[in-house]
Amino acid sequence: MTETLRIVPVAQHHRAAWDRLYAGYAEFYRATQTPEMRDRVWSWLHDPAHEVNGLIAELGGVPVGLAHYRSFARPLSASVGCFLDDLFVDPAARGKRAADALILHLGALARERGWSVVRWITADDNYRGRGVYDRLAKRTMWITYDHTP
Template identity: 30%
Template sequence: MSVTIRRVKKEDEEAWTNLWEQYNVFYKRTIPIEVTKKTFERLCDENVRMYGAVAVDNSSQQQIVGFVTWYPHANTSSIEEVVYLNDLFVDPTIRNKGAGRALIEHVADHAKTIPAHHVYWLTQHFNHRAQLLYTKVANKSDYVHYMKSL
């Protein structure tokens, strides 16, 4: 499969939201519609340093088959910023065909232009299929993630 990765745009909202909902079901979370709408608005706003890109299937009339979101931020252990890859999802029917890797590389390419020190991301321990890709494109850290809800 051949995909093109490009910045998300307002016309993508319906297709992006469909994939976003599948992503949230996979992670067993419920995101309120107003948060979804605000997230999409931020991704399309060139004045907000939260970025989004989509994978477009070149062989299927430009169908969106995946997305990624990321944002740079300051870091206490480097002069350069770092980039947090926040969300990554590929339509389950086309996985293992390069779209996920292309989305990650798109984020890395953008990070190099900042320039950022590194790109990092998290995944849930049960997401074994994604981890098969992640171990090919990055190094697994020794950190354990904690979160305190407010």
């Protein structure tokens, strides 16, 4: 029997699973994250006035992945794009195409909204993720910098 993979907007009943997945994402990137930080992001996801939105990948009704995204202006092309901030799939569910489904769902959403691109960054050593990304998207030549104010 094949388990059904669905992509749904993040909802209040996803809180415990989202918390576990987002903590796993932070751990993967060795990022310091507290429950208070997750509370803040969770509040953003449910605030219609906030720019951040969320999706959940459910496999057989069980949340196994998340994606956080937002629109962004692209002045040079006079268009709007979609930025995929966070993408994470539970290690136990990897290989079942949940990441593919989240990215392809965002692509469909981008088409519906007239967004010109779905863009994201990843760590150079995220080899498994990059294997997925190389199949679904085109790697760019851009190098990312962070300036701490």
